[in-house]
Amino acid sequence: MEFDAAALQHNLAQVRALAPQSAILAMLKADGYGHGADWVAEVLAGRVQGFGAARIEEAIALRRSQADARILLLGTLLDAEILHICSTQRFDVVIHRLEDAELLAALPLPAPVRVWLKLNIGMNRLGMHPVDFSAAHRLLNLAPSVASITHMGHFSDADNLNENTTREQCKLLTTTSASLGEAPLSAANSAAIIAHPQSHLDWVRPGIMLYGDDPTGSLPDAQKLQAVMQFKSRVIAVKEVVTGDGVGYNRRWRANQPCRIATVAAGYADGYPRHAPDGTPVVVRGQRARLAGRVSMDLLTIDVSDIDGVSTGDEVELWGNQLSANEVAEHCETISYELFTRVTRRVARCYPKGL
Ligand SMILES: Cc1ncc(COP(=O)(O)O)c(C=O)c1O
Missing domain, CATH: 2.40.37.10 (Lyase, Ornithine Decarboxylase; Chain A, domain 1)
Structure with a gap:
């Protein structure tokens, strides 16, 4: 396998052009989609606002080479020990269950953590129902163990250009969030970045498009991505x-x-x-x-x-x-x-x- 840093930077520039108002959280889970998380992070460092990891081990490994980067631990099984690591390693953490919000709210931590609170917008994989989501938000909003709250969801059908599902899922996130006050919002994966501009919100979370694939197959030639x-x-x-x-x-x-x-x-x-x-x-x-x-x-x-x-x-x-x-x-x-x-x-x- 050979890797091309210029192609990775080209693809990042396409993300930036498509979502100029949004911060970028580059997905580096699964060893940077097999491209080598450390190398991808090094190429993207200073050009994106954060990195996403799926396992605590991935996040810890990334912290060794990225001392100052914002690193988000995506939805995983949480316990007091992992939350403690998130605190000491300065990881942002996805809270996707009310039980985890209760655990975090009651936990004495060395430093407060940044939380990405996950709403189930239709995938029925991770994330809370709006009732639990609202309860978790209110609890965490007052908790000394929490530094900030971002609201997030994950689309089930963003690669399908012919339906309204993404629009509806995005609306569920924005209206649920608005009912709780002001919080930064994040929903868009690569397909949504490419095909659903209304879903870009405050943070986009590109994965596959950084590595050169357009999951919608809809990008015009002038915006084509390059194989990394x-x-x-x-x-x-x-x-x-x-x-x-x-x-x-x-x-x-x-x-x-x-x-x-x-x-x-x-x-x-x-x-x-x-x-x-x-x-x-x-x-x-x-x-x-x-x-x-x-x-x-x-x-x-x-x-x-x-x-x-x-x-x-x-x-x-x-x-x-x-x-x-x-x-x-x-x-x-x-x-x-x-x-x-x-x-x-x-x-x-x-x-x-x-x-
Ligand atoms: C929560 C979350 N956000 C964003 C992404 C990035 O998705 P994609 O690689 O399709 O851009 C993923 C990857 O599956 C994800 O799990």
Whole structure:
């Protein structure tokens, strides 16, 4: 995997252009969507107003390299010990249950924490009903353990451009919040940043678009995002097969004419999806080749019959600049988020020098 700091900065500039009035909380959970949280934080430091982590371990690791950054611990299982860590490490924390608000309100802490109070606006995953949300707000508003309260929600359908759900969910957040007085508001993920400008509010929370994917597929060419991760390997063998030959385990793919098959050093143990079907694209010598046969642990096989001169040692792009992770994901019936976060430790990470 190779990483491109300029692409990451380009994508951040697109967020800034789309939501010029909002503060930006960059999502760095799951090791920066597989891109390396420390590196992403270093590239974005001073250009965003905060970072989001999903696990206390992620937040603690990030604090080591980002001494002064605002770091938000997203919805997780909280207890007195974790809240104490949030206090000493100066983490903002999402409070998504009334019980957690009660625990925090009663807790003596070394320093008060900044709270992001989460309203359930329709996902029914995390967040409180408006009644509990209001009770939690009133309680925390008076608590000495709380420094400030931001109101947040998370959209269920922001990538769906043809419906009103996001507008309604946003309204639920703004009206519930307004009934409690003034608080900063946050709801927009990447899809909402791109497709629902009315939802930007005080803080936007981009994840996938920083890493180069537009989950709505609606950005015009002039605002296109750039791939930050290049996932590459090399051809390690080339074979001629005759009509009727099969390739790979169970010979799933069969040659219907004489073909050339290149074997590439990448497999499911590297994070390339095993369930990728025949026909999934890769790029060799600047041209598309297609997966031919089952992905195995360390290897995959591609049909290079239409590409001149493919030979051992040639570089193969599995996804990146020339082939978006999103396109590969569509073939594999998944999303780029899953591809990015599943590349395994075996794959060498190459970061540009100087950043
Ligand atoms: C609470 C919250 N906000 C924002 C995001 C960012 O979403 P996306 O990567 O789609 O921009 C996530 C990611 O799932 C999230 O859990």
